[in-house]
Amino acid sequence: MKSKITLKDIAKELDVSISTVSKALKNSKEISKDTKDKIKAFAKFYNYRPNNIALSLKNKRTKNIGVIIPDIVHHFFTTVFRGIEKYANEQGYNVIVCVSDESFEKEVVNMEMLANGSIDGFILSLSAETQLKNEFSHLKELLDQGIPIVLFDRVTSEIDCDKVILNDQEIAHEAVSHFINTGARKIALVTTEKFFNVSESRAKGYLQALRKNDIKVDEKLILTLPHDNDNATLIRNFFQNNKVDAVLCVNEIFGIQCLSIIQDLGYKVPNDISVIGFTDGILSRFSVPKLSTVAQHGEKMGEQAAQMLINRMESLGEEEPFKTEVINATLIKRGSTIN
Amino acid sequence: MKSKITLKDIAKELDVSISTVSKALKNSKEISKDTKDKIKAFAKFYNYRPNNIALSLKNKRTKNIGVIIPDIVHHFFTTVFRGIEKYANEQGYNVIVCVSDESFEKEVVNMEMLANGSIDGFILSLSAETQLKNEFSHLKELLDQGIPIVLFDRVTSEIDCDKVILNDQEIAHEAVSHFINTGARKIALVTTEKFFNVSESRAKGYLQALRKNDIKVDEKLILTLPHDNDNATLIRNFFQNNKVDAVLCVNEIFGIQCLSIIQDLGYKVPNDISVIGFTDGILSRFSVPKLSTVAQHGEKMGEQAAQMLINRMESLGEEEPFKTEVINATLIKRGSTIN
DNA sequence: TTGTAAGCGTTATCAT
DNA sequence: ATGATAACGCTTACAA
Numbered sequence: 001m002k003s004k005i006t007l008k009d010i011a012k013e014l015d016v017s018i019s020t021v022s023k024a025l026k027n028s029k030e031i032s033k034d035t036k037d038k039i040k041a042f043a044k045f046y047n048y049r050p051n052n053i054a055l056s057l058k059n060k061r062t063k064n065i066g067v068i069i070p071d072i073v074h075h076f077f078t079t080v081f082r083g084i085e086k087y088a089n090e091q092g093y094n095v096i097v098c099v100s101d102e103s104f105e106k107e108v109v110n111m112e113m114l115a116n117g118s119i120d121g122f123i124l125s126l127s128a129e130t131q132l133k134n135e136f137s138h139l140k141e142l143l144d145q146g147i148p149i150v151l152f153d154r155v156t157s158e159i160d161c162d163k164v165i166l167n168d169q170e171i172a173h174e175a176v177s178h179f180i181n182t183g184a185r186k187i188a189l190v191t192t193e194k195f196f197n198v199s200e201s202r203a204k205g206y207l208q209a210l211r212k213n214d215i216k217v218d219e220k221l222i223l224t225l226p227h228d229n230d231n232a233t234l235i236r237n238f239f240q241n242n243k244v245d246a247v248l249c250v251n252e253i254f255g256i257q258c259l260s261i262i263q264d265l266g267y268k269v270p271n272d273i274s275v276i277g278f279t280d281g282i283l284s285r286f287s288v289p290k291l292s293t294v295a296q297h298g299e300k301m302g303e304q305a306a307q308m309l310i311n312r313m314e315s316l317g318e319e320e321p322f323k324t325e326v327i328n329a330t331l332i333k334r335g336s337t338i339n
Numbered sequence: 340m341k342s343k344i345t346l347k348d349i350a351k352e353l354d355v356s357i358s359t360v361s362k363a364l365k366n367s368k369e370i371s372k373d374t375k376d377k378i379k380a381f382a383k384f385y386n387y388r389p390n391n392i393a394l395s396l397k398n399k400r401t402k403n404i405g406v407i408i409p410d411i412v413h414h415f416f417t418t419v420f421r422g423i424e425k426y427a428n429e430q431g432y433n434v435i436v437c438v439s440d441e442s443f444e445k446e447v448v449n450m451e452m453l454a455n456g457s458i459d460g461f462i463l464s465l466s467a468e469t470q471l472k473n474e475f476s477h478l479k480e481l482l483d484q485g486i487p488i489v490l491f492d493r494v495t496s497e498i499d500c501d502k503v504i505l506n507d508q509e510i511a512h513e514a515v516s517h518f519i520n521t522g523a524r525k526i527a528l529v530t531t532e533k534f535f536n537v538s539e540s541r542a543k544g545y546l547q548a549l550r551k552n553d554i555k556v557d558e559k560l561i562l563t564l565p566h567d568n569d570n571a572t573l574i575r576n577f578f579q580n581n582k583v584d585a586v587l588c589v590n591e592i593f594g595i596q597c598l599s600i601i602q603d604l605g606y607k608v609p610n611d612i613s614v615i616g617f618t619d620g621i622l623s624r625f626s627v628p629k630l631s632t633v634a635q636h637g638e639k640m641g642e643q644a645a646q647m648l649i650n651r652m653e654s655l656g657e658e659e660p661f662k663t664e665v666i667n668a669t670l671i672k673r674g675s676t677i678n
Numbered sequence: 679t680t681g682t683a684a685g686c687g688t689t690a691t692c693a694t
Numbered sequence: 695a696t697g698a699t700a701a702c703g704c705t706t707a708c709a710a
Contacts (some may be wrong), residue, residue: 452690
């Protein structure tokens, strides 16, 4: 077992000082060619690599980014993460991930854990509980300490920092307009509790599109579901009790569930009822018919967030105003809509 | 902007030495109650937290685990990751993830990047390319340097280290036996190129089960597909040209594709053809009929891997022999099989 | 051209 | 009961 070699080891071995070694390896012109060559050869032979921790301590920057997401087993977050990881790695940063599991407590604990020197900045999407409680002092404190934060997707206006969001309202509007343009009038919305600000925005777009087209909003056509799954009965009842031409679902699972239950009830998709979901995940691509859906371009969102964070970290001092970047979603028309 | 406070700051402020502060905060009995109280109160007020980087440098351990996975947008890896993250966090470890993207090069680069002090140990699943090249010197070197590694799922016998695997062969055997017990005789296998050792093991189980039941192996019933998707045509041809009673697929996507194409060709599932896939993901649960599948218990696998790694890191010196733990997969019988 | 020393934040050993 | 000092591995201003 040959342990990692340090500058000290090299110095001792070659009978020079540590700083000479350090300088030589950085190709400093202070050092004679001879010594440099000798030191470099030795270092190469023993595969010397500077210790990241020592560098971090010295430079007061870790080149690590902390990412806090509510759930990793979730296609959207997973694609965002991939975008973050990709961009960050390209820029020489590593990514430390913590999963908040939709819990406020975990979000706070994880962030504090990482904030004590482990990372240079955060990228996060708020947990459900954090949004519900509307409690953001942990973020405020970190920002106060000078740790930059980029919020994505599930953001809040209470916090002044860089953000990346989707044009949720607009795309929901577009989806509903598409329903209307293809003849639908009784348009349903299947959504989550409203403290999720993305659902709220999507609902706004839905309502806006109806109003703009002089379609009266029917509250009964808005189905609010408690969780991500096990809502089969509620959905079934909903479609049994309401005449619907089209339905917009705020996530992929709701979309797939509606698709399957609707067909099970004997309706034809898209002829009797059209369906559009959110998140262009694997479910949408392999359903029958394929689900029309809103692509959120998570990877792009992740890259954007990472870019904003790294920019801010590296331009420290210049104090640019905070920005909110909007990623434009795309409506992907597949078999579950009339196109 | 109130930056993080250090021991030095406290010492200066309270006019004591740094070591007194350090000891007081550790509740050392060397320090008088008075001073301790004063220091603790001050530290609490200013929300003092020791700097992780300094601790890492001092202790020569980072409490970070490096995780290298081939692909994050993949249900199985995602569940394993969740298991790792969960266990690691409970033990006070953070998780740094890098995605190898199935590339040998990236796997190597990422590992070297992290190995220079950023992490205390690795958990990884080999990239496709690494398996194809059969090149493991990067792992050997790290092990040589005393950095512990736990391999999971995609492992290799070339490397001597802790491993966590699935009983792939056994469960494939069980799946095929289930087909046989419910009357199938012409049993197909849809698999990937054989340098994936998991596919190889699953194929072995498939063959073994056939032989054990005196069913002649028909090479034509083994379909080898190049990638994870876009194989629709190959699959369609396969089922058009071969009379099949049942099909075992080595992953979820193949399973879902078969399910949908089979039905599209006019066969009834499971009455004409039964289907079993691998990975109990979201696709299997929302397909029509629901896909019978092999649950790989990724989360458990991740926890197991994290546990083995942390054990080894914390028992340094005791040199226990390397272990290979086997996670028992479960056959989940749903609508795509006769049960 | 090379070396010394201070410093990053902490802990531990050894004075006082 | 408290403090000085060295050490972890590295960089860098300053001496020599």
